[in-house]
Amino acid sequence: MRDVAIIGVGDTRFGEIWDKSFREIGIEAGLKALEDANVGAEQIDALYVGNMSAGKFIDQEHVSALVADYAGLANQHPATFRLEGGGAGGGLALASAFMAVASGLWDVVVAGGAEKMTDVGEEEANRILSSTADQEWETVFGATHAALHAMVARRHMYDFGTTREQLAAVAVKNHRNGAKNPNAQYQRELTLEAVLEAPVVADPLGVLDCAPLSDGAAVVVLCPMDMARKFNDTPVRIVGLGVASDTIALHDRRDITTMDSTVVAGKRALHMAKVGTDEIQLAEVHDNYTISEILAIEDLRFVEKGKGGPATEEGVTELDGDIAVNPSGGLKARGQPVGATGIAQAVEVVRQLRGEADARQVDGAEVGLTHVQGGTGATAVVHVFRREN
Amino acid sequence: MAIPRFWREIQSRYNLVGTRCGNCGTLDFPPRDVCPKCGRKSVGKMEKVPLSDSGTVVSYTTIHHAPKGFDGTKPYLLAIVELKDGARLTSQIIDCDPADIAIGMPVEATFRKLGQDGASGIIYYGYKFRPSLPATEET
Amino acid sequence: MDVGIVSYGAYVPRYRIAPEEIARVWGADGVALARSLAITRKSVPGPDEDVITISVEAARQAMDRAGIDPQDIGAVYVGSESHPYAVKPTATVVAEAIGATPDLTAADFEFACKAGTAAIQTCMGLVGSGMVKYGMAIGSDTSQGAPGDVLEYSASAGGAAILIGQDPVIAKINATSSCTTDTPDFWRREGAQYPSHGGRFTGEPAYFKHTLRCSSNLFEEMGTEASDYNFAVFHQPNGKFPLRAAKKLGFTEEQVKTGMLVREIGNTYSGAVILGLCAILDDAKPGDRIFMVGYGSGAGSDGFDITVTDGIEKMPQKPAWKVWNQAAKNQEIDYVTYARFRGKIAMPTGA
Known part of the structure; x- marks a missing residue:
């Protein structure tokens, strides 16, 4: 297996991008990544696109070929793939691109993610988000994506004494980081009171405990490590990868306060990377709801099980904490174009490891981790990255 | 549907x-x-x-942001219920004030409308759970 | 062998609204209306309840009490004037929900407020002739009055299920008798949302004529008089009609009070007289004799002479099942909530 490097990254601003279509945002991020990688379009062997539900959001399937076409690649007929796994689609695209390069099959491979969510109304968008849960046995009975996470939060509070304020602290931290990210959807800080007093969506979660609906795209360019310096002086190596799944319905989980898929994917990725959690300086984790980040930092073993709430409150996950979690602002503040989030996390980690993250730069960043999950945790993807000096 | x-x-x-x-x-x-x-x-x-038509609440939430077709009953309670024989499912909890529900509360199945395809379409029925009715006189 | 009641089940939705609250909205004299109708409050179905769910709840309670194999049920009939579908039976859903499918006959009945008693009679015939082992007869309604109409003060929701069979019966049906004429006192045309009625014409030539004649026929057939019965129950469109009919027939208030639910839950239409019977069965002792006469507009009455057997003592009972306990356990709502629950506020999603 070959070592694989990321040699270029690009993304759009995340948010309500009214004046750009799905294909336009995809191309914008792609061109920035190719520019960053110093790669010509003619060198691309394959594209992997993470996308959750273009069929429902814009009534367009077959988006992998569409994006390649509008990137001007149609005449060279690259291999194109679309990956779907709820919120984990971007992570799956990166994992697939990694395997293609590592295997020796292809050399220059693009992994991207894009979602255009604002062409449908808010209620419809939320309904589409909920379709990553079990449609026959959860949503038919009135469950929503937020409600399922709210039940996780309620049980976590019951089992571990996690408080409403600790949930809110996740949103406050991630908005503080987002305020330092020029591509974030929300570049403003939140007070704890604002989060606590926001309208209830599904209690205990309020509007400000939920990541927004967003448009956006992100792209990374991969090649074998031994070719990387031909393109770029600052390659970042993908040293670990873990992908895992679990029951589609939340109620069938062994324990609804532990995402076993995250536990397993995390272990697999760290084992492959030969890295301990104490060696990681920063992590971009799936914070579609505030409770999700608390579970993620526990299930990735950054903190002890049940201690995610107090750890957040104590600043362990701040930019200058023991491990900076979601320095980009996360899904919560940076935005949640679902299929793009897994790639956007990799973009952020690469910028951090290169030392290009400006106001939100994590000091001495050498090793970073990304984590995305689909649905309520039926799919989880973890990657570990290391700076190549 | x-x-x-x-x-x-x-x-x-x-x-x-x-x-x-x-x-x-x-x-x-x-x-x-x-x-x-x-x-x-x-x-x-x-x-x-x-399976058994009674069980206990594993976790719950009150849904205020309801999807289309469920807005007529909002806010409504949703729960994960563990049936007496061990299987788990997701269900609405009815005939219960949101202030009265708790983890571990005994519940039993009822038969209610789940939704409908508009005013002239098919009506969908199925289980919702309610707090278990006492087997003896309440004191 | 005797044909009778093997089991029974009742269901009354938990929400209530008072005549005074309805009158407040329409600028009427609520106190006077409540007095003239002799109704304290009426039951209102929740937004996720209809005749199908009420029928299933009642039928399941009857099955829980009976402990029989649902596959032995050969017929399910549901009488109602508010079936959720104009075409597609309520009875098929009920049969499926109690596990009686697929080898049985099923149909919906309609005869204003006496469709449920017609279902009982049909089941008696099928059981008596040996065509089926058990028949489930249900009377259930979520009746509606037009906003502001006098019917709105009384039209309520509830249902009851009677499992008819031969062995073992908790109450033997000694005889049944009917009286039917073409009397247009109350109707709802196909496609119309709310029923219409003939006002005071619903009284003497309709309710009283049929109820009294049917009762007299039954007395004559059985050679009985009012004092031979421990309980009597009549259709109860309001709190006054059944008392007046009872008095004319020689019954005392003591005999009718157990089955008189109308003050607490309003007029449950097809459910009314059968819910009254269930309330009586909740209290009855072996040997008690029950006189029951229903009435349906259009018009007709069905009468039943019933004797409670020793089997009643072995019938499983839960406090929460008792009809009067269901009537007492309630949650008062205001008119706006009522209007929302009953679909009187148009929602764009049709929810």
Whole structure:
């Protein structure tokens, strides 16, 4: 297996991008990544696109070929793939691109993610988000994506004494980081009171405990490590990868306060990377709801099980904490174009490891981790990255 | 929802029909073709059985942002319920003030409207749970 | 062998609204209306309840009490004037939900407020002739009055299920008798949302004529008089009609009070007289004799002479099942909530 490097990254601003279509945002991020990688379009062997539900959001399937076409690649007929796994689609695209390069099959491979969510109304968008849960046995009975996470939060509070304020602290931290990210959807800080007093969506979660609906795209360019310096002086190596799944319905989980898929994917990725959690300086984790980040930092073993709430409150996950979690602002503040989030996390980690993250730069960043999950945790993807000096 | 898609599940949605693994005896809801514990050994041995219609609340939430078709009853309670025989499911909890629900609360199945395809379409029925009715006089 | 009641089940939705609250909205004299109708409050179905769910709840309670194999039920009939579908039976859903499918006959009945008693009679015939082992007869309604109409003060929701069979019966049906004429006192045309009625014409030539004649026929057939019965129950469109009919027939208030639910839950239409019977069965002792006469507009009455057997003592009972306990356990709502629950506020999603 070959070592694989990321040699270029690009993304759009995340948010309500009214004046750009799905294909336009995809191309914008792609061109920035190719520019960053110093790669010509003619060198691309394959594209992997993470996308959750273009069929429902814009009534367009077959988006992998569409994006390649509008990137001007149609005449060279690259291999194109679309990956779907709820919120984990971007992570799956990166994992697939990694395997293609590592295997020796292809050399220059693009992994991207894009979602255009604002062409449908808010209620419809939320309904589409909920379709990553079990449609026959959860949503038919009135469950929503937020409600399922709210039940996780309620049980976590019951089992571990996690408080409403600790949930809110996740949103406050991630908005503080987002305020330092020029591509974030929300570049403003939140007070704890604002989060606590926001309208209830599904209690205990309020509007400000939920990541927004967003448009956006992100792209990374991969090649074998031994070719990387031909393109770029600052390659970042993908040293670990873990992908895992679990029951589609939340109620069938062994324990609804532990995402076993995250536990397993995390272990697999760290084992492959030969890295301990104490060696990681920063992590971009799936914070579609505030409770999700608390579970993620526990299930990735950054903190002890049940201690995610107090750890957040104590600043362990701040930019200058023991491990900076979601320095980009996360899904919560940076935005949640679902299929793009897994790639956007990799973009952020690469910028951090290169030392290009400006106001939100994590000091001495050498090793970073990304984590995305689909649905309520039926799919989880973890990657570990290391700076190549 | 497509009519056949709902119709083919009504045994489970009306009467909590699940499966019992002929190999290890584990009960699953909804019915499964393969036992998650026994894998291939269970194939062809999954027997359909009605499960207990009572259980306890594992976790719950009050939904204020409701999807289309559910806005007529909002806010409404949703819960994960563990049936007496061990299987778990997701259900609304009715006839219960949100202030009165708690983890561990005993609940029992009722039969209610789940939704409908507009005013002239098919009406969908199935289980919702309510706090268990006392078996003896309340004091 | 005797044909009779093997089991029974009742269901009354938990929400209530008072005549005074309805009158407040329409600028009427609520106190006077409540007095003239002799109704304190009426039951209101929740937004996720209809005749199908009420029928299933009642039928399941009857099955829980009976402990029989649902596959032995050969017929399910549901009488109602508010079936959720104009075409597609309520009875098929009920049959499926109690596990009686697929080898049985089923249909919906309609005869204003006496469709449920017609279902009982049909089941008696099928059981008596040996065509079926058990028949489930249900009377259930979520009746509606037009906003502001006098019917709105009384039209309520509830249902009851009677399992008819031969062995073992908790109450033997000694005889049944009917009286039917073409009397247009109350109707709802196909496609119309709310029923219409003939005002005071619903009284003497309709309710009283049929109820009294049917009762007299039954007395004559059985050679009985009012004092031979421990309980009597009549259709109860309001709190006054059944009392007046009872008095004319020689019954005392003591005999009718157990089955008189109308003050607490309003007029449950097809459910009314059968819910009254269920309330009586909740309290009855072996040997008690029950006189029951229903009435349906259009018009007709069905009468029943019933004797409670020793089997009643072995019938499983839960406090929460008792009809009067269901009537007492309630949650008062205001008119706006009522209007929302009953679909009187148009929602764009049709929810």
